[in-house]
Amino acid sequence: MVESKIAEVLKDTKHVIDGAMEAVGQTKRVYGARLLMRGLLWAAMYVVARGLLETAIEPQSLRIAIAILPVPFFVWWLWTWMKGVGQMDELERRIELEALAFAFPIAVVLLMTLGLLDLATPLNSDDWSMRHMWAMMPALYYMGLWRAQRRYR
Amino acid sequence: MKNRLKVLRAERDWSQADLAGQLGVSRQTINAIETEKYDPSLPLALKIGRLFGQCVEKIFLDTDGK
DSSP states (O other): OHHHHHHHHHHHHHHHHHHHHHHHHHHHHHHTTHHHHHHHHHHHHHHHHHHHHTTTOOOHHHHHHHHTTHHHHHHHHHHHHHHHHHHSOHHHHHHHHHHHHHHHHHHHHHHHHHHHHHHHSOOOHHHHSHHHHTTHHHHHHHHHHHHHHHHTO | OEEOHHHHHHHTTOOHHHHHHHHTSOHHHHHHHHTTSOOOOHHHHHHHHHHHTSOHHHHEEOTTOO
């Protein structure tokens, strides 16, 4: 049981790291290694928070504090990303926009379908809850980035 | 949009990176303009015109225009 949980967390972490590696390759000129390092720090905080919350740690207030632990690191990563977008040239910004325009509607449709499927037939929350699904969104963004980069190569 | 950017750049013996540096854009942007995969914004087109000392219409050719 514990091994499968660890494997699950490691699998999610691998998705985050894979995506971050692609981002560095494609936007190296603007960000250098900053985006990767801050993204890895955010992912590490997520893994730590999730690992702690899956134990029987008490009290409830401490659990809530642990749950929001990754948020400041996410904000730091987001600030880096937005600052980087501000330094991009017009084509690079267009590529970012196309990546988001690809990822956002697909994420909406997938989440909508997941919600309807959950009504149609109760889904196993160990496999299909939001704590697994959020990682899909950065993955879609990187797919969109790869697609847009190819278009203008 | 068709353009003479590659010819003008070659006349001055500039690489894509040289031109990108002078315009403050990435080399990928210059390549995308030259290969007609991307049309530059008006400010960038005007900047290109100023750099080559030519008006925009002489660099970017409106193939749809009558």
